[in-house]
Amino acid sequence: MENVAASGVGIVGVGRCLPGKKLSNAQIEAQCNLPPGTIEEKTGVRERYILSDEESSSTLAAAAAKQALEHAGVTPDQIGLIVCCAFTGDYVYPALACKVQEMLGAWNAGAFDLMANCTGFQVGLTVASDRMYVDRNISHVLVIGVTAQSRFINWFDGDSAMYFGDGAGAAVLGRVPEGYGILANDIMSNGRVYEAVRLRGGGSSHPMRQENVDLGLQYFEVNGMEVWKQVIQNQPKVMRRVLEKIGKGIEDVDFYIFHQANLKLIEFLMAKMKQPMAKTFTNVATIGNTSDASMAIALCDAVMAGAIKRDQLLMISGVGAGFTFGATAVRWY
Amino acid sequence: MEANRLKQVMARIFGVDVSAIGDDASPDTIENWDSLRHMNLVLALEEEFGIELTDDQTVEIMSYPLIKIVLSEHGIEI
Incomplete structure (x- = not known):
């Protein structure tokens, strides 16, 4: 176990990944018969990114995770747990987190998914930090929030199409001095x-x-x-x-x-x-609600x-x- | 006097003439009363009357009569 004197659990690395296709308000407003400017006026969103045919939740999640690991200076084998916060996994089951484990080669990690929708990442931080406070053998946890919701949006329905985009973000939790962290x-x-x-x-x-x-x-x-x-x-x-x-x-x-x-x-x-x-x-203007x-x-x-x-x-x-x-x-x- | 103050605030936020703010004003009678303008109404009422609406009151004030009730809870009689 690393840094056993540290009794806090904090965020020690972050990463993110956006998919390849950019989608503007003008495109959505045209296909939803909304007057130009409606979406930005109501939501502040100007554009968002959505999956290309080759991308999925796992490709976004793994890319964000790799960036977070690099930022933290942590290797995949140091990860004791992977929590994927998602409701748009590659499949209905099994857990996306197991696929991400395989893509990262994080063979010492347990892995599971957690569903709390847009609150997912915060709930993931809660569960992950609680695990680390209880189990001192876990030195690092990867918490990933990911969505591929463009696959589940009717892009001709303005009530849902105006808000959303795809993407993934990740955080590595590690041990930090007492009084710091979560x-x-x-x-x-x-x-x-x-x-x-x-x-x-x-x-x-x-x-x-x-x-x-x-x-x-x-x-x-x-x-x-x-x-x-x-x-x-x-x-x-x-x-x-x-x-x-x-x-x-x-x-x-x-x-x-x-x-x-x-x-x-x-x-x-x-x-x-x-x-x-x-x-x-805020970054909702350029990536939408992810x-x-x-x-x-x-x-x-x-x-x-x-x-x-x-x-x-x-x-x-x-x-x-x-x-x-x-x-x-x-x-x- | 206070009723006029309240109607002036509502008219400004909803972008309508003050005469359009009836004693039964609500999202059913004022087309512009959407979620975005309602948030602006919350902040405008707080500023105009020097009060702080509770979390629950921010969603309770969905009509002119309900706004009057909430304001009275803050000691402002319309």
Whole structure:
């Protein structure tokens, strides 16, 4: 085991990968019969990237993971666990994480997938850091958020097509000195709005049979109004809950990484909390809502831009279908 | 007086004439009352009346009558 004196668990490397095809608002607006400018006005998104025919969740996930390993200076054989946060694996089963293990040659790692939709990466950080705090034999964990949701979007339905893009982000967790790293996590859920954002086709209630395809159940269904209500009602709550665990308040947070659902929502959250936009990082304008990958890619981009500095208190928070709300407080090392 | 202040704020946020803000105003009567403008309404009400809406109140204020109720909870009678 490395660095046995270190009792904290922190993020020691980050990486990301975007697929090869760029898709502009103009293309979507044309095929969805939306007036020009509608998508940017409603979401702040200008463009997004989607999979080419040769790409899949595993190719994106492995590429992001390799970049994170290199950034951390960690080799695949040092990884004790791989957690893939995804609902668009290469197959319905087995777990995407096992495929990624094979692609990386991370033969000392256990591997499993985790589904919390757009909150996935934060929930993945929670589970992974909990495992490391419990099992001191695990020196490093790879947490990957990945989405290939373009395969499940009806690109002629503006209500779902305007938001999303594909991508992957990854973080390597490792041992850091006490007082640094992941300080606390919190997860809340609200199953009363289970039906608000969903992909029914392929599930056990609606197997992938012709009659369900004829009903269009292979595509996302998004109730945008309900998403908005859930975010503004519950995301501040879950952030306050995690901060209470460490005796801190919103005013003590130095930097925020949010799920990149919609630029307007992020601007609202920061304004409501009376926090300046300079204390957060956004990339939703250029890559869209990348679901499970969103917070991981934003974190990677913010780190690479030098926006997050040692000793800062970082908040990582997201909201996903279900609905599930998550927040993680990190003292950056 | 306070009712006029409230209607002025709503008219500005929704981009309509103040006469269009009836006592039953809601997303059903004001076409521009979408999620984006509702978020702006939350922030505008906080600034105009010097209050801080709770997380739950931000989604409760979905009509003129409901806004009046929430404002009264902050000691502002319309």
